[in-house]
Amino acid sequence: MTGKWDPGQYLEFADHRLRPAVELLARVPSDAVETVIDLGCGTGSARPFMMSRWPTVDYLGVDNSPDMLLRARADHPDASWLEADLNTWRPSSPVDLLYSNATLHWLPDHESLLAALMACLNPGGVLAAQMPANFDQPTHTIINDVARELDWTVDLEPNLFSDPVGRPGDYHQVLSPIAQTLDIWTTTYIQELSGPNAVTAWVSGSALRPILSVLPEPEARRFIAEYSERINRRYPRTTNGITLLPFTRLFMIASTPIG
Numbered sequence: 001m002t003g004k005w006d007p008g009q010y011l012e013f014a015d016h017r018l019r020p021a022v023e024l025l026a027r028v029p030s031d032a033v034e035t036v037i038d039l040g041c042g043t044g045s046a047r048p049f050m051m052s053r054w055p056t057v058d059y060l061g062v063d064n065s066p067d068m069l070l071r072a073r074a075d076h077p078d079a080s081w082l083e084a085d086l087n088t089w090r091p092s093s094p095v096d097l098l099y100s101n102a103t104l105h106w107l108p109d110h111e112s113l114l115a116a117l118m119a120c121l122n123p124g125g126v127l128a129a130q131m132p133a134n135f136d137q138p139t140h141t142i143i144n145d146v147a148r149e150l151d152w153t154v155d156l157e158p159n160l161f162s163d164p165v166g167r168p169g170d171y172h173q174v175l176s177p178i179a180q181t182l183d184i185w186t187t188t189y190i191q192e193l194s195g196p197n198a199v200t201a202w203v204s205g206s207a208l209r210p211i212l213s214v215l216p217e218p219e220a221r222r223f224i225a226e227y228s229e230r231i232n233r234r235y236p237r238t239t240n241g242i243t244l245l246p247f248t249r250l251f252m253i254a255s256t257p258i259g
Contacts, residue, residue: 019189020249021046021101024130025053027183027253028097033057033126035095039086039117040103044072047079050099062089094122100129102206102249105164111174114254118178124258132206133186133250135163138234139203143211146226152219159210171252179254188248198243199235200228 025046033054038046041061050057060080063069069081082089087107098117107113117127134140140161147156168184175182193202204212208227212220237243 017102018045020130020187020251022049023187024101024128024251024253025049025099027251028099028126028128029181029253029255030096030124030126033096035122036060036097036099037062037091037095039098039100039129040106041072041081042068042101044076044079044081046099046101047076060091062086090116091120094120094125096122096125098125098127098129100127102130102132104129105131108164110164110166110171114171114174115178118175118254118256121256123256124180126253126255128253130249130251131165133165133248134246135161135165137246137248138231139199139245140207142227142230142234143203143207146223146230147211150222150226152223153216154214154219156211156214159214161207165250168250171250175252175254178256180257181253181255183253184251186248186250188246191245191247193243193245194241197228197232198237199231199245200224202245203227203231 031054034056035058036050036054038044038050038059038061041047041063042065044061047059047061050059060082061069061072062082062084063072064083064085066083069083072079072081086103098120104110104113114127121127144160147160168186172182172184175184191202193199195201200208204224208224211223215223235243235245
């Protein structure tokens with residue numbers, strides 16, 4: 001999928017997006033991390049938490065969005081950032097930690113991808129990744145419904161979501177033969193969102209991005225209006241104006257054999 005990332009829109013719900021990132025980081029078992037690559041680093045919002053745990057770590061943030069990296073460089077000018085396509089980019093030498101928060105679901109063929117990433121680790125190195133696991137929920141299915149039910153001047157089919165994330169057992173089957181230790185779990189967050197059309201605002205920073213990036217502005221507004229009407233019926237605001245959005249994420253932490 002393609003489409004321009006909007007750092008401001010993405011960071012509108014920074015607390016909700018950072019919580020799984022921090023919880024993933026806290027479960028990394030090794031305190032002896034000297035080199036880390038943040039795959040799909042976005043604006044670099046996870047970097048301060050890494051530096052807090054490993055103050056001398058050699059950090060590199062990699063992302064394919066120049067707009068996200070522009071914000072990352074402005075917020076963290078002392079760090080190293082690289083624009084690259086994670087479908088093909090691999091580090092030139094092994095590292096201690098490959099960390100990926102809400103990125104790998106944008107990439108295909110997870111079986112080959114995970115094996116390739118594990119091969120980029122030092123002995124005892126760690127792959128830590130988190131992905132949304134809610135593609136069967138109304139937040140995503142309504143995107144596809146609106147795109148397919150109404151007439152648009154642009155063919156939206158190539159930008160629709162299938163379910164790119166497997167079940168926990170799928171990832172266990174891939175990683176267990178090559179991992180020394182393996183921890184896979186899911187967490188469902190009950191997110192409190194505020195404001196009108198709160199779910200639309202949340203999804204506009206991620207899953208709606210590919211659709212909105214290819215539609216002309218009048219049609220993009222029409223898509224948002226139709227999506228908002230439907231999604232607000234599925235996730236109504238409570239009496240105190242809060243919208244509750246359950247959001248499931250899949251986590252995995254795998255380490256390579258020491259020797």
